[in-house]
Structures are given as C-alpha cells and as structure tokens.
Amino acid sequence: MELKENSTKTHNCETQGEVKTESRKSTPFFIEELSRTFSAKLFDEDACRQWVIGRLHLDGARCPGCNVPLQDKSTLANFWQGKRCCCKSCGRWFTAKTRTFLQGMQMEFRQVFLLAVLLDLMENPPTPELIARFVGVSLNTVSFWHKKIKVVEVVENEQ
Numbered sequence: 001m002e003l004k005e006n007s008t009k010t011h012n013c014e015t016q017g018e019v020k021t022e023s024r025k026s027t028p029f030f031i032e033e034l035s036r037t038f039s040a041k042l043f044d045e046d047a048c049r050q051w052v053i054g055r056l057h058l059d060g061a062r063c064p065g066c067n068v069p070l071q072d073k074s075t076l077a078n079f080w081q082g083k084r085c086c087c088k089s090c091g092r093w094f095t096a097k098t099r100t101f102l103q104g105m106q107m108e109f110r111q112v113f114l115l116a117v118l119l120d121l122m123e124n125p126p127t128p129e130l131i132a133r134f135v136g137v138s139l140n141t142v143s144f145w146h147k148k149i150k151v152v153e154v155v156e157n158e159q
C-alpha cells in the first residue's frame, strides 16, 4: 500500500510538475524505484519453470493419459522444459501442464511464480525470520538493513 502511494506521488510530480519538495531522489536501494521497476523479468524463467512444474507433479513426471512414469531421457527432458512429449506406452501427446489447473495458461512460468509469491505475501506478510531465510542472511543482517533503509528514506524525505 505504501509503495503504491509513493509511486503515485512521484508520478504526479513528473507529469504535472508539482512542487519540488514532493519529489524524492532515487537511490539504488530506494523502495520507490523498486516498486517502479520490479517485474517478473527479474526472475529466471528456467528456474521458475522447474519450480512450477515440480509443484504440479509432486510424484514425478507421469503420462496424464495412462499415468505411467516417464522413463525415456529425451521425453523427460522435454517434460521438464515444458515442451510437448509423447508417451512411449500409450502414444498420447501432452505437456507438463496437460490436465493440471495450469492447462491453457498463456503466462510465462516466471509470471506464474511471481503471481504465486505475491498472492501468498498478500495473505501472509513475511516475518523478519522468513526474509532472512529467503535472502540467505542472518536475522541481525535483516534488522541492520531494515534500519539502514529507513534512515535513507528519512534523509531523502528531508531533502
């Protein structure tokens, strides 16, 4: 919510040329800049595809027609790359999305990944412990940077 208000404020400044005191200089770590440039493009499509297909097929790669586990190396490779594959047992053509809730989905896998993450964060805002685990740093480091970024914001606001 705060991000949205900030970016709207700047947007107004830029388009309507309002008072300069309302504008904020951008710094590399500035939250406002993050909200403007953050997108699914920042995520690796291959890694996101692996994650999404892995979640869709918790018990491994299987033919959606005859349910036989995929064994053939090239069929397995196609399956995990999200490409079409042919079942050696029943001859059926399918992809990893066939007969899942993502069948017919036109988004990139990184868009699905980001959508899942953001919807989850909307329901369950991250705790400092979770942020530390996601980023791969200690709780103290999270706390340090939280304070540091707040200081940067205050300084920028006073300018």
Ligand SMILES: [Zn+2]
Pocket (backbone or CB within 6 Å): 063, 064, 065, 066, 067, 068, 087, 088, 089, 090, 091, 092
């Ligand atoms: Zn089959």
